[in-house]
Amino acid sequence: xxxxxxxxxxxxxxxxxxxxxxxxxxxxxxxIDPVLGISERDLRLVDGFYHNLGVQASEDPxxxxxxxxxxxxxxxxxxxxxxxxxxxxxxxxxxERARARGRRxxx
Amino acid sequence: MAAKNGRPxxxxxxxxxxxxxxxxxxxxxxxxxxRYAEQRVPLLRAAFVPVSRRTPDExxxxxxTDTFLGDGDPWDPAxxxxxxxxxxxxxxxxxxxxxxxxxxxxEPFDLADGKVDEALARDRAxxxxxxxxxxxxxxxxxxxxxxxxxxxxxxxPARAITECWELGFVERREVMLLTEMDDDTYKRAxxxxxxxxxxxxxxxxxxxxxxxxxxx
Numbered sequence: 001x002x003x004x005x006x007x008x009x010x011x012x013x014x015x016x017x018x019x020x021x022x023x024x025x026x027x028x029x030x031x032i033d034p035v036l037g038i039s040e041r042d043l044r045l046v047d048g049f050y051h052n053l054g055v056q057a058s059e060d061p062x063x064x065x066x067x068x069x070x071x072x073x074x075x076x077x078x079x080x081x082x083x084x085x086x087x088x089x090x091x092x093x094x095x096e097r098a099r100a101r102g103r104r105x106x107x
Numbered sequence: 108m109a110a111k112n113g114r115p116x117x118x119x120x121x122x123x124x125x126x127x128x129x130x131x132x133x134x135x136x137x138x139x140x141x142r143y144a145e146q147r148v149p150l151l152r153a154a155f156v157p158v159s160r161r162t163p164d165e166x167x168x169x170x171x172t173d174t175f176l177g178d179g180d181p182w183d184p185a186x187x188x189x190x191x192x193x194x195x196x197x198x199x200x201x202x203x204x205x206x207x208x209x210x211x212x213x214e215p216f217d218l219a220d221g222k223v224d225e226a227l228a229r230d231r232a233x234x235x236x237x238x239x240x241x242x243x244x245x246x247x248x249x250x251x252x253x254x255x256x257x258x259x260x261x262x263x264p265a266r267a268i269t270e271c272w273e274l275g276f277v278e279r280r281e282v283m284l285l286t287e288m289d290d291d292t293y294k295r296a297x298x299x300x301x302x303x304x305x306x307x308x309x310x311x312x313x314x315x316x317x318x319x320x321x322x323x
Contacts, residue, residue, distance in 0.1 A: 054146035083129070094178065
């Protein structure tokens with residue numbers, strides 16, 4: 001018996017997930033936190049929900065608030081500083097950020 | 108490999124990528140990226156990651172800086188626009204941070220090491236110091252998953268989208284490819300899913316979101 005629910009006429013053909021897709025790069029962990037009962041699948045669902053809330057928020061065409069405008073200006077200034085750096089300064093920044101990432105990993 | 112003049116080749120992205128970055132890094136794109144980043148903060152907070160009012164700015168600045176330096180996932184302007192790339196960088200870094208925190212948390216509860224009481228005491232101490240309940244993320248995850256799984260079985264597009272999210276495919280382009288959905292069907296279904304936020308217990312959302320105020 002097939003569990004294909006599609007009616008004979010096919011008028012409700014379900015949007016389907018194609019099988020031949022690359023799997024996520026991270027190894028699947030069956031249960032991320034067994035005590036709290038959080039599975040990787042659940043966490044991905046919530047991550048997808050918040051990601052799409054974020055996409056929706058970023059599509060909001062309303063003008064920036066005062067606080068947002070200050071952030072936008074500050075981010076612009078930080079980018080200008082980055083552009084003005086010499087190759088040596090950029091290398092030093094790369095190394096500093098790599099060290100910070102390493103520290104975060106062992107934390 | 109050394110270049111012909113004996114100097115090492117310059118590190119970082121190709122000049123055309125840097126030019127595209129300078130061109131597309133407009134105030135509008137920074138506003139849009141920041142609004143995206145703001146929506147990631149409650150997740151970080153619920154996963155016990157320290158955050159402040161500056162966290163959205165820091166997430167955007169990190170993504171722009173990484174793109175400029177050529178660190179992390181390289182940006183190909185022919186593949187997607189800068190906003191999409193920045194959102195992807197922010198999503199990835201926050202996802203990794205959240206997942207890492209949970210995996211670290213997993214160790215103290217390993218029943219095999221026979222130190223359960225010690226681990227629970229540590230956890231209670233952590234919770235009392237930071238005003239954070241260790242079950243906050245679990246509650247958030249459980250509540251949101253329960254709500255999303257209430258989506259009626261007849262709403263096939265919405266069900267298909269949430270299935271993609273569960274597998275880690277969250278971008279419009281990849282979801283549309285995987286489900287063979289057209290743009291209009293996708294957008295309406297996605298909006299139906301996101302509108303379920305209003306059914307989530309306001310108290311839980313308030314706890315997560317208001318923690319920002321306390322940490323500011």
